[in-house]
Amino acid sequence: MQFVITADPAAWAAAAAAEVAGQVKARPDSVLGLATGNTTAPLYAALVAMIRRGEVDFSRVTTFALDEYVGLPRDHRATCWSRLQREFYGQAALPTDHINHPDTQAADLAAECRAYEERLARCGGVDLQLLGIGENGHLGFNEPGTPFDSLTHIAEITRESMLVRQASYAPGERQPHQGLTLGLKTIVQARRAALLAWGSNKRAIVARALEGPVTPDVPASILQRHPNLVVILDESAAGGLGRRQR
Numbered sequence: 001m002q003f004v005i006t007a008d009p010a011a012w013a014a015a016a017a018a019e020v021a022g023q024v025k026a027r028p029d030s031v032l033g034l035a036t037g038n039t040t041a042p043l044y045a046a047l048v049a050m051i052r053r054g055e056v057d058f059s060r061v062t063t064f065a066l067d068e069y070v071g072l073p074r075d076h077r078a079t080c081w082s083r084l085q086r087e088f089y090g091q092a093a094l095p096t097d098h099i100n101h102p103d104t105q106a107a108d109l110a111a112e113c114r115a116y117e118e119r120l121a122r123c124g125g126v127d128l129q130l131l132g133i134g135e136n137g138h139l140g141f142n143e144p145g146t147p148f149d150s151l152t153h154i155a156e157i158t159r160e161s162m163l164v165r166q167a168s169y170a171p172g173e174r175q176p177h178q179g180l181t182l183g184l185k186t187i188v189q190a191r192r193a194a195l196l197a198w199g200s201n202k203r204a205i206v207a208r209a210l211e212g213p214v215t216p217d218v219p220a221s222i223l224q225r226h227p228n229l230v231v232i233l234d235e236s237a238a239g240g241l242g243r244r245q246r
């Protein structure tokens with residue numbers, strides 16, 4: 001487990017973008033697994049700036065989204081697709097045929113999960129998987145209790161995770177309670193994984209996930225078993241870790 005700990009979120013974004021750019025420079029046709037959320041927004045902004053300055057070329061990169069909401073049209077402002085479109089794909093003019101999201105409008109969602117998993121395997125698997133962490137330890141929509149051997153599947157989103165995203169919906173609008181997500185087994189199969197967190201609201205869960213027991217009660221704890229994990233934190237998110245990491 002490798003740690004990168006920065007002074008503040010601005011330095012954090014630069015460090016996280018450098019990790020992704022380093023992967024793409026080493027292997028221009030990399031397959032990247034992309035997370036969405038407040039954590040990754042500054043990372044994508046920093047990456048877009050690097051791409052625009054010509055410091056890194058994403059034209060041969062393939063991306064797979066980590067998760068997506070069930071029951072929303074793709075262009076609803078809350079979907080992972082539209083968020084990534086706004087923050088990254090559109091800004092960086094990524095080739096659209098290199099971008100993969102599960103189709104959560106498919107009639108047979110179980111078949112779509114299998115197809116997504118197969119598409120990922122056909123592309124050779126993920127070289128670098130970006131991962132945010134929920135305050136309850138979730139990865140993607142793998143909420144506490146999800147089996148460690150899960151593949152891409154339809155997941156129930158907990159009430160607490162729904163609340164975090166409430167601002168993306170109009171008052172009275174029905175918020176999705178299900179999502180399609182890469183499974184925990186799929187996630188740890190990535191050749192390299194980056195656990196990303198900044199801010200004091202992630203302090204307790206980062207320590208629990210990385211230094212507590214490895215248990216499905218804390219899905220992100222499975223990352224302790226990843227042979228090639230980089231953890232990128234700011235001082236606030238790292239504050240609960242034992243001294244040896246800080």
Ligand code: GLP
Binds near residue numbers: 036067131133140161
């Ligand atoms: C969400 C998503 C995850 C994301 C995580 C952290 O609900 N399903 O993919 O990584 O929670 O979100 P944030 O970065 O906004 O804290």
